[in-house]
Amino acid sequence: MSSKRILHKLLSKTQNPKQLIGGIAGTFIGVLLLSLAVQIYFEYKSLFKEPKNDFGKQYIIINKKISALNTLSGGISAFSADDIEDIKKLPSVQNVGSFTANRFNVLAELSMGNYSPGIRTELFFEAVDDRFIDNLPEDWGWKEGQESIPLILPADFINLYNFTFAPARGLPLISPNTIKMARFKLRLTGGTGLKEYSGRVVGYSQRLNSVLVPKNFMDITNNALSPTTEKEKKGRLIVEIDQSKSGELYKLIKEKNWETNESRLMTSKFAFLLEMILVAVGILGIVILFLAFFSTILYVLLSINKAKYEIDTLLLLGVPRKHIINWYSVNIGIIYTVIIVTSSALVWFIKSMVADYLGKFGFNITAGINPLTIISAVAALSVVWLIQYLSIRKLS
Amino acid sequence: MEDSFILNQVKPNPIRIINPESVWNQQIELECGKFYQVISPSGSGKSTLIGILNGYRKDFEGEISFNGKPLKNAGVDEWVSIRNQKISTVYQDLKLFDELTMQENIGILDSFTPHKTEEFPIGEWSSKLKIEEKMDTKARFLSYGQKQRVAIIRALNRNFRWLMLDEPFSHLDSENMEAARLLITEECRRRNAGLIITGLDKRFVQNDFISLII
Structure with missing residues (x-):
């Protein structure tokens, strides 16, 4: 035994x-x-x-309040060099970046095969330095002459579509990966002409509430389609700060009567x-x-x-x-x-x-x-x- | 001498009176190969000696050594290994497992050590002790006298240098007692092992037994 x-x-x-x-x-x-x-x-x-690597860092987006005055004048209140200097002076601030908006019209077209009219919509782009983008996708970036433009969508965008737009219209729900497979036709028109590209979504940002394109693409295309001698207006800033010492920045924002993405902070x-x-x-x-x-x-x-x-x-x-x-x-x-x-x-x-x-x-x-x-x-x-x-x- | 015990000023603690002739508080050598009978006029202390020699009684003063090695501070594992290889004991309460059959009780070491029961003449021994028909009976169904004989066979069913028996014949009739005594002394002589036996009836004490007085 x-x-x-x-x-x-x-x-x-x-x-x-x-x-x-x-x-x-x-x-x-x-x-x-x-x-x-x-x-x-x-x-x-x-x-x-x-x-x-973002551990302990926080990103805050600041803009000036839009008032009736802006509606009348038709222009945004941009941050001055002094404003930016004030922010940079704070010891908790590690970096300040600004968003660049498109100065051309964007028409995006998604064809759904030969028998369907497809979807067509006007769009707007923003660009920011790569260092401020969370979850930077591998195939992000653009070289001159490249025909395909990578886009980053706000993660909320899909939720907005799935929870409100699609149910109301009886459209199918879309998963983030499905959108990544789609190719858009992008028609960019400005004062000096028209350019056509194909766009594809390569990633989603939790942090930035904007349709993002690579910065160099934005600069080159802005200059090509709507050249201007005016200095670029800085309407929205993104500030990288030490999370534990964010108090000073909020004090400044309150003093100057600016706005932040407070809801993000709630998140x-x-x-x-x-x-x-x-x-x-x-x-x-x-x-x-x-x-x-x-x-x-x-x-x-x-x-x-x-x-x-x-x-x-x-x-x-x-x-x-x-x-x-x-x-x-x-x-x-x-x-x-x-x-x-x-x-x-x-x-x-x-x-x-x-x-x-x-x-x-x-x-x-x-x-x-x-x-x-x-x-x-x-x-x-x-x-x-x-x-x-x-x-x-x-x-x- | 090889495999001998030396008791150096050993005495149980506490002890009331020490008989001047007693083994306690003296220097004594128990030589392997010799036969000892433990005599206790007061009727107590016999099991204490068996307990000390088996390493499960620690409540004593003095030194004990085996084979030249002091054992006062030996741990459980060291004692288990000595018991495993050198000492075989029939305890007063026999220490059989009630739920196992006679055969399983006798062959218990087979399951845990390289020991092989089939190398020992269990059948011959059990017929000498008239218990061979109980092989497949659970120990709980055996009488105390039968259990004593099973315990003796289990003790013989292994290699040892010392055989110790604590009142092994208390419930045996004189015929079985004689058979058991013969078997035990025969096996110890054949293996040149030492024998310590307590509670031995005076009728059976032979000349070659050395008395250990408690």
């Missing part, structure tokens, strides 16, 4: 499965919560977060709140895990105590201790492996359900579990298992 079977025969009669189930259920819930928190954290990071506050909730869920998972760990370790120690006669006798007969320690540790290990596999499967299942649901609203969530989710569950249970192993060792 194998040592495992003999031990099973001797030691398992001292077990009480009802008590064990409580510990297993607690461990399972703890691991599941922890895995979900980790998984949601990574999903949320990939959906909303700015790239890694970032919401993102912060979400992050806090996820951290709380993760910590809750760990707390439950450790409560469950104490209940399992108490259970194991109790059953070792109940099996004291059997264990002592085996040791007195000269049976090496490792057999007994291994029997307990391997069995706990098997239970933990099953817990990790089931909870990962459940996370995967929940995720694909949620991905299907959110996919309808234009969120593009990749399939599968983040390896770090499984790694964190394995790491947490390994620590628990190791502590249990050491206390079993000490006891027998």
